[in-house]
Amino acid sequence: MTQTLYRNFIARWFGNINRIVISDVGLTLIDVNQNAKVINIDQFTDFPQIKASLFSKNLIINTKAGESRIWGINARCAKRYQNDVQLNLHKNIADKITSQIDYFHQEAISQYLRDSSVKELNKSVTPIIQNYRAETERWQKILTKQQCSKIDIISRMPDIKDAQSFRQYYEGKRLAQQAEFFDGIEANPLTTEQRLAVIRNNDKNLILAAAGTGKTSVMVAKALSLISFDNVPAENVLVLAYNNAAAKELKERLVVRKNAYGLTCQLPTIMTFHALGLYILKAVKANTRLSEFTENQKKLETWFTDWLITYISQSPKTLKRFIDLAYQPLDAVDLSAASKGATRVRDNAAKTLPADVKASIEQLLTELVTIDNTELIRKRTAEIVEILKSSGLLAENSKRYIKCLQAIRVAQLDSKQVETRLNNAKVINAKQYAQLLDDISQAYSAELKNQKAIDFDDMINNAFVQVSSGIFKPKWTDILVDEFQDISVARMDLLNALIDKGPRPKLTVVGDDWQSIYRFSGGTLALITQFEKHHGSHSLTTLQKTFRYNNSIAKTAGQFVMQNPEQYNKQIQTHHQVAESQVYLLDSDKKAIDERIAQVVNSIRLNDATGSIAILARYRYLLDNAKTNIAAVAITKKEAKDKNIHYWTFHGAKGLEADYGIIVGFFQGKTGFPNESKADALVEALLPLDDGYKHSEERRLLYVAITRAKRKVYLIADAKAPSSFIEELLAASYDLKVMSKQFNKRDDDKVKQQTPVKECRKCGRAMKQKKGQYGDFWGCSGFAEQNNQCSHTEKADMAI
Secondary structure (H helix, E strand, O other): OOEEEEEOHHHHHHOOEEEEEEEOOEEEEEEOOOOEEEEEHHHEOOOOEEEEOOOOEEEEEEEOOEEEEEEEEOHHHHHHHHHOOHHHHHHHHHHHHHHHHHHHHHHHOOOOOOHHHHHHHHHHOHHHHHHHHHOHHHHHHHOOHHHHHHHHHHHOOOOOOOHHHHHHHHHHHHHHHOHHHHHHOOOOOOOHHHHHHHHOOOOEEEEEEOOOOOHHHHHHHHHHHHHHOOOOOHHHEEEEEOOHHHHHHHHHHHHHHHHHHOOOOOOOEEEEHHHHHHHHHHHOOOOOOEOHHHOOHHHHHHHHHHHHHHHHOOOHHHHHHHHHHHOOOOOOOOHHHHOOOOOOOOOOOOOOOOHHHHHHHHHHHHHHHHOOOHHHHHHHHHHHHHHHHHHOHHHHHHHHHHHHHHHHHHHOOOHHHHHHHHHHOOOOOHHHHHHHHHHHHHHHHHHHHHHOOEOHHHHHHHHHHHHHOOOOOOOOOEEEEOOHHHOOHHHHHHHHHHHHHOOOOEEEEEEOHHHOOOHHHOOOOHHHHOHHHHHOOOEEEEEOEEEEEEHHHHHHHHHHHOOOOOOOOOOOEEEEOOOOOOEEEEEOOHHHHHHHHHHHHHHHHHHOOOOOEEEEEOOHHHHHHHHHHHHHHOOOHHHHOOOOEEEEEOOOOOOOOEEEEEEEEEOOOOOOOOOOOOOOHHHHHHOOOOOOOOOHHHHHHHHHHHOOEEEEEEEEEOOOOOOHHHHHHOOHHHOOEEOOHHHHHHHHOOHHHHOOOOEOOOOOOEEEEEEEOOEEEEEEHHHHOOOOOOOOEEEOOOOO
16 A cells, blocks of 8 residues: 655745655655655655644654755645554555564674674664654554553663663673583683673673683683583584694683583684684685695705706806805995894804905806806806805705795795885895795796695685685684784784685784784784774673782782883782792703703702602703703702603793693893894795884794793803893892802892993993903903804994
């Protein structure tokens, strides 16, 4: 049934709308040119009504787009509208409005209010509530009692823009409903922070979990809560772990906790990012054959070295370019830095040739340019290549360019982006480097194509293409990501594609910016420290109570890592409290380090025969040496074979724990900690940007190392030449327990406070004032280091 409202004679002269056709499903506005605009009933936020003004009858229309007034409605038509057709139209609009109110209840009350829901509800329901409040009596004459009751309840609630009120109400309700679950799903009841992390299901959710605060417990509880309490099908929940070991741990933990609590639900999908990429590629029948390079680094190195030799041997030009770039210095630093004593530095990874070798190569290169005999050119080229091999320059740069290739592929950089990064890093000859690196990238891609295979980077990037193009249709409604602090841009792109193309999924990420230690493999810290900038609005939960270590370890580690202002500030609370410092500083030079470790282990064993002990170092060689020598020094055979003694690198210790931690390797120089050598400028430029704070990632590594220990931490360093980290930790605010006469003597030595601090211009280590036969001079403290000696000296009157 339809009815037409006509406008009176005057209105038709001054308005564009000629007539309005009313039906049970909406209004159609027809202009003087017979063009029609349809307003369906799902667009209305109020019931169309006729209102009388001084000179005419007006049709008032309220929609999601706002209010419209059509004046000059024919009086007879207006009366017929009020008495007839409006009844069916109003009933249908009322039904649609009721469905909007039900949607409001579902999105804002029955579940955690999502940011995307706030926008949608504010657009669709807020105008309805406002119109109802403005003319409640008129609405109640049109609505049924049940409809009135629903909208009346909503009308008394806060504005939907006050999302926090709705969320707090929901959190309180769910905390009560799931109290028994939260008390029993893990071996110990979950903390309030952990419970809130489980409950909060915004579009984007960031859970900052400091070391030992139970992030795995949250991941397990959240996955099981979604499946068991929110009735999300298990196959629609995706849990992504950083590596295979973490994925295996999560699976095992989920099974144990599910069974222990008595749940009968299915488990969610748990995999690594690479496994996810493989799953997607298999689903669309794309190539999943892995290159032999992925399992055998030596084969990659052999192939690349052979390719590089062929590449540089193709012409004198390419050979000369390789040699020029192989020991190219960095651009001079800016004047502001130079005024502070900074100097031009060389790219350490690009080995400088000895003068005689360099002269031989340059002579051969000069000869190459002047001859036109093909056979002689080939012979001279081969001679140069042999010199490059024997000097180590070819092998050095082969490793260097493989690192560059890996950095380029993990970030999917094209040649222009590579050149931009090199320019930004002030690397000389950025264009030539970019051209060489582009040739390397293309050669590698061609080799993979020749093998009809893909590598691990392709797993992620090819999967992204399949999802973003719409070929693969994601089904996951809830995505949980572990170790988010180490996520790469490529992995984040894949996640964003899953969100954009999926069934409006919710993303929950768990991580700790204080433990971001994988920049060398593409980890991009800014993706967590600048979460809002990169991912938009989100819900934040911080896990700050640790059950692993005591307040002494928490204070030392937390204070040390929080020196970096680019990271989140967390106030760690500990379950275990002690009255005195449990972080000890002992002395030992390099030669006696293994003996000192053995003494500490023996001391621990006298008080705790079975406690687990972790010996930690930045570099594997220190651990290998300790493992080999410890048995021969002071530990009995039984103790030497003790399964409770572990040897972990700082990177390898991530996620592990022991009762006691012994941390070694606090030397100065290239193999020290922090590593004082200048990073390879070429590789460094291609990696994700760091936060600019000095030794920021090394600082986070020490935080990881210290927080592996539950009870006590022992730092072993050389009192005569301690690293900068030890110098900092000696400050009274860190409250270390110094168990060394040598370190105590240093603190009592007032001369130290009067001696100006000066860095070596060659290696960056501390300089010391010395007396010589020609007067006072500055000498590098690295002069005594046999394996990493630095003999740099300066006149005593040179500026600090």
